[in-house]
Amino acid sequence: MTTALYRRYRPENFAEVIGQDHVTAPLRQALRSGQVNHAYLFSGPRGCGKTTSARILARILNCAQNTEENPTDTPCGVCPSCVELARGGPGSLDVVEIDAASHGGVDDARELRERATFAPARDRYKVFILDEAHMVSNQGFNALLKIVEEPPPHIKFIFATTEPDKVIGTIRSRTHHYPFRLVPPDVLVPYLQQLCDSERVPVASGVLPLVVRAGGGSVRDTLSVLDQLIAGSGGGEVGYEGAAALLGYTQASLLDDLVEAVAARDGASAFRVVERVISTGHEPRRFVEDLLERLRDLIVIAASGDAADAALRDVPTDQLDRMRLQARHLGASELSRSADLCNAALTEMTGATSPRLHLELLMARLLLPAAEDTRSSLGARLDRLERGLPADGAAAVRVPVAGPPAAPAAVPAPQPPA
Numbered sequence: 542m543t544t545a546l547y548r549r550y551r552p553e554n555f556a557e558v559i560g561q562d563h564v565t566a567p568l569r570q571a572l573r574s575g576q577v578n579h580a581y582l583f584s585g586p587r588g589c590g591k592t593t594s595a596r597i598l599a600r601i602l603n604c605a606q607n608t609e610e611n612p613t614d615t616p617c618g619v620c621p622s623c624v625e626l627a628r629g630g631p632g633s634l635d636v637v638e639i640d641a642a643s644h645g646g647v648d649d650a651r652e653l654r655e656r657a658t659f660a661p662a663r664d665r666y667k668v669f670i671l672d673e674a675h676m677v678s679n680q681g682f683n684a685l686l687k688i689v690e691e692p693p694p695h696i697k698f699i700f701a702t703t704e705p706d707k708v709i710g711t712i713r714s715r716t717h718h719y720p721f722r723l724v725p726p727d728v729l730v731p732y733l734q735q736l737c738d739s740e741r742v743p744v745a746s747g748v749l750p751l752v753v754r755a756g757g758g759s760v761r762d763t764l765s766v767l768d769q770l771i772a773g774s775g776g777g778e779v780g781y782e783g784a785a786a787l788l789g790y791t792q793a794s795l796l797d798d799l800v801e802a803v804a805a806r807d808g809a810s811a812f813r814v815v816e817r818v819i820s821t822g823h824e825p826r827r828f829v830e831d832l833l834e835r836l837r838d839l840i841v842i843a844a845s846g847d848a849a850d851a852a853l854r855d856v857p858t859d860q861l862d863r864m865r866l867q868a869r870h871l872g873a874s875e876l877s878r879s880a881d882l883c884n885a886a887l888t889e890m891t892g893a894t895s896p897r898l899h900l901e902l903l904m905a906r907l908l909l910p911a912a913e914d915t916r917s918s919l920g921a922r923l924d925r926l927e928r929g930l931p932a933d934g935a936a937a938v939r940v941p942v943a944g945p946p947a948a949p950a951a952v953p954a955p956q957p958p959a
């Protein structure tokens with residue numbers, strides 16, 4: 542367990558590349574039918590498989606099993622070239638990888654032009670992988686232009702870049718362009734699960750969706766986050782609370798407590814959650830963002846009933862059951878009104894000197910629909926009436942039926958910052 546996950550799991554053929562079927566499928570089709578272009582451009586965000594795919598393509602092109610009579614889209618894995626170009630292999634003389642980010646543009650392109658005149662040392666093609674191609678200067682590209690325009694038959698180019706617009710048009714137009722994308726959670730979560738299984742690392746329910754969220758769709762970043770959590774787990778299970786804390790996410794339990802307090806109009810509990818948010822070092826704005834995301838999920842549940850399971854596939858089932866109850870308690874219009882309030886609070890919190898104060902004001906507004914005479918608050922009150930709850934709030938929920946009339950808003954005043 543010494544090398545990073547993203548190195549150990551670097552795909553060696555296209556079947557192992559995840560989330561890029563829109564580029565791998567047509568590319569593999571072309572390879573299977575022996576239609577090989579002389580220049581390719583792989584573009585897309587960081588860490589989604591461009592460099593990896595460029596190496597795979599080079600490996601396929603030079604695989605000894607890949608012949609004119611028997612074209613293939615999968616490297617055999619056992620010929621000398623395949624072995625050299627395998628993960629952790631020494632590399633091949635006939636596949637030249639140039640990282641434009643660490644070389645001076647022009648000189649390298651000149652040198653490259655000279656090298657490109659030689660025939661391959663052993664294999665079918667001389668493949669040049671020009672990585673981070675956006676770093677090549679215009680002069681560099683111009684020096685390359687001639688060979689990319691009229692390449693000798695044994696030369697193949699693969700450009701990889703995050704910024705295809707910076708590759709000059711005269712070169713770009715001679716390539717087959719394959720745009721890679723960020724990988725969506727419904728592909729990444731099962732992939733990580735599989736990876737944890739093969740590493741024999743137990744991971745608590747709900748952790749992988751957090752990891753995927755932190756990785757922002759970049760496979761490399763996602764694997765690095767997972768690596769860090771595994772390293773921190775000391776060989777035991779990767780736990781949910783620890784992961785949430787390390788990644789700076791609001792623990793689901795804080796959100797549960799808050800949403801349930803709002804549903805019950807329990808001001809004291811709601812403000813205790815604020816206290817916990819602050820005392821555990823959470824950023825108020827981040828908390829409101831996470832609350833907004835929770836409300837969004839609850840709205841999905843309220844709107845789609847059982848079909849919500851599919852939409853919220855990443856949510857563990859026990860959590861989903863809890864959220865179903867929350868959605869039912871709050872009701873569709875209260876949920877929508879709360880989401881609006883959170884959204885407005887986020888705007889107000891930007892650059893605010895006291896985000897905590899805004900958080901407390903938000904609590905007060907969430908707890909007191911009756912205080913606002915807007916249409917959404919009327920809708921929320923109506924909703925409550927329809928569900929047999931008192932419309933105006935507070936203690937009402939917990940006041941015995943025979944008791945005195947419900948006092949308005951038993952919400953404690955916001956506490957001054959500690």
Ligand SMILES: Nc1ncnc2c1ncn2[C@@H]1O[C@H](COP(=O)(O)OP(=O)(O)O)[C@@H](O)[C@H]1O
Nearest residue numbers: 547551558559587588589590591592593760761
């Ligand atoms: N689509 C993908 N499928 C599987 N693993 C991937 C994918 N994209 C990236 N990775 C992982 O991330 C690492 C870095 O990917 P890389 O191809 O260098 O990204 P890029 O060149 O797009 O920045 C790889 O070693 C691999 O472990």
Ligand SMILES: [Mg+2]
Nearest residue numbers: 591592672701
């Ligand atoms: Mg790369």
Ligand SMILES: [Zn+2]
Nearest residue numbers: 604617620623
């Ligand atoms: Zn081979």
